[in-house]
Amino acid sequence: NAGVTQTPKFRILKIGQSMTLQCTQDMNHNYMYWYRQDPGMGLKLIYYSVGAGITDKGEVPNGYNVSRSTTEDFPLRLELAAPSQTSVYFCASSSPTTKTQYFGPGTRLLVL
């Protein structure tokens, strides 16, 4: 039981490049989330999903896109990378009843 896995662990992007951050969970959780973490700012919700085919914006969605075609996977897409997207990105999942969110190990992204 791996829990929530994220790839890659670290990535350097040039301004204007695009990339997809991968997230997979094996707990059969309906709910999945993407956060970004910046120093001194806590975690900010980017997007979330309540099930396959259903996604919604969080607090800071600009510059990102998501899709959810399966229960297990919830990739995050950056289309035109900007320096402001330099951050650590965390994926999490939960079930509707237990409400506890389980986090992946994170992806550190540097945009230069």
Next chain:
Amino acid sequence: AQSVTQPDIHITVSEGASLELRCNYSYGATPYLFWYVQSPGQGLQLLLKYFSGDTLVQGIKGFEAEFKRSQSSFNLRKPSVHWSDAAEYFCAVGPILTGGGNKLTFGTGTQLKVEL
């Protein structure tokens, strides 16, 4: 709108000393409350949570937290800190009602340093 305040950005304690990390929340109803811990370079790990019932909850690694409705607080405590407790601690609040994605609002974190 809900919010979480962790007033202490950094705290330093000596190993073996007691610890209390503060958390205050603003929420329209009784919320679910969580404490998470993040070691350097790692994801967040759940320490404990409060949903209902006994207002003193026990968690992993010897941590406990007390929900005080009148003070809108959910402070984290540990009687004797170990050097391995050095990490960043996050308080979070979420809705009791199921639905809407059970989104959490996180505080900005408290960085704990342990002096040997």
